[in-house]
Amino acid sequence: MATGDRRVVIIGYDQAELLDIACPSDVLDAANRLGVTPRYEIRLASMGGRAVRCASGLTLAAQVKLEQVAGPVDTMIVAGGWTYLEQAEDQRFLDQVRRVARMSRRVASVCVGSTLLAAAGLLDGRRATTHWFYADKMAEHYPAVTVDPAPLFIKDGSVYTSAGVTSGLDLTLALVEEDHGAVLARAVARNLVTYLQRPGNQAQVSVYVAAPPPEHAVVRELVNLIEADLAADLRTSTLACRAGLSTRHLARLFEQQLGSTPSRYVRGARTRAAARLLESTRLPxxxxxxxxxxxxxxxxxxxxxxxxxxxxxxxxxxxxxRAAAG
Structure with a gap:
């Protein structure tokens, strides 16, 4: 490693998602090939330096033992994987994640790797995202974390979390832009023949892969009501009256079904709708x-x-x- 290189440690484990490792590493490698200074020195770390057997069946050779990673580290990235719940209960693993995080300039995760950051206490008091399918479970298990399943990635201070799988590419392009500017990030995107960096606040799910509507009929009806007329009176008391429920009962249903209070859900729906209008219209x-x-x-x-x-x-x-650049 040349003096001044940016040390990047990607943390893998058994049954890690290959793309969760490959997306960040290939984006950073593409930046290196375009001549960035300082360069990224990318290392795959695992407990004991064991080979990382990915969920796809391919095996990656770890280059360093996680226990022996020494600082300073520029960026620590935790991959997601099918065994993430087991890893979240492995205190030896979590101790090492916390240790490396303390010596890192910034910390990031891909997909359910955010659950491992949460288990290590690195997301307490922060807003974070994860794969939409696992967001409710993460919110339930880690109430100190504000889980937002909508964006592709979220930056909260020096901690970055991204959604499912290929969103790790978008996150890493954002890291490259942060380090080297938008022109270089666009050049990397062109090199990888990918979208010229989807913004982090773009929704991670389309109508084709969206999470199913709430199972509870009352909540489903109210969600449809909210989305149909965002300018209406959508106070919790009004919604409760429409549903014939007490405000406390309605709040419990929303938490169970949506992981949100009614007022927070309404505010989020209004904000997302406003974002779409800002993107597509010239309304003041x-x-x-x-x-x-x-x-x-x-x-x-x-x-x-x-x-x-x-x-x-x-x-x-x-x-x-961004639209003009595209």
Whole structure:
């Protein structure tokens, strides 16, 4: 390793998802091939330096024992895998994840690797994402983490989590852009013949792979009501009255079915709808706010800051630039 290289440690284990390892490593390797300075020094680590037998049946040779990783580390990335629940109960493994995280400039995960970060206590008090299919389970087991199953990836401070499998590519392109700028990140994307970096706040699920609607008929009906008219009176008391339930009972149903309070669900639905309008129309912010049920542009701005960590105007500007670049 040359002096000043960015050390990247990807953590694998038995039955890890191959793409969770390959997407980050190949993005960083493509950046190296384009001549970035400093370069990325990429190493696959495992407990005891054991070979990583991936879920696909292919086996990868680990280059370093996780227990022997020494700092400083630029980026630690934890892969997802079919045995993630077993890993989440392995205290020796979690101790090493915590140790390496302490010496890392930033920490990231792909897919259900976020559950391992949560098990290590690295996501407490943070907003994080994971594969949409496993989001409810993660939220249930780690209540100190705000789990948002919608975005492709989320940055909360120096901790980054991404959704299922190939979203690791989008996350790593974002890391490259953060390190070396948007021009280089777009060059890497072209080199990999992939989309010129989907924004992290883009929904990870389409209508074809979306999670099923709530099983409970009342919650399903209310969700349809909310989505149909976001500008309506959607206070929890109003929704409870429509359903013929107490507000406490309604809150329990929403937590059980959606992992969210009614008010938080409504706010998220309004924010996502506002994002779509900002992407696809030239409506002024006042019009976007009104159409999506926000009482003012300030409440819209605050919702965007909480949900996307950026303002509506910046979101619109960045989306237009990316669309133009594409």
């Amino acid at each position: 912010l006042t019009g976007v706010a009104a159409r999506c049920g926000f009482s003012s542009t300030e409440t819209l701005r605050q919702a965007f800051l909480d949900h996307f960590q950026t303002s509506p105007s910046v979101y619109r500007m960045v989306h237009r630039r």
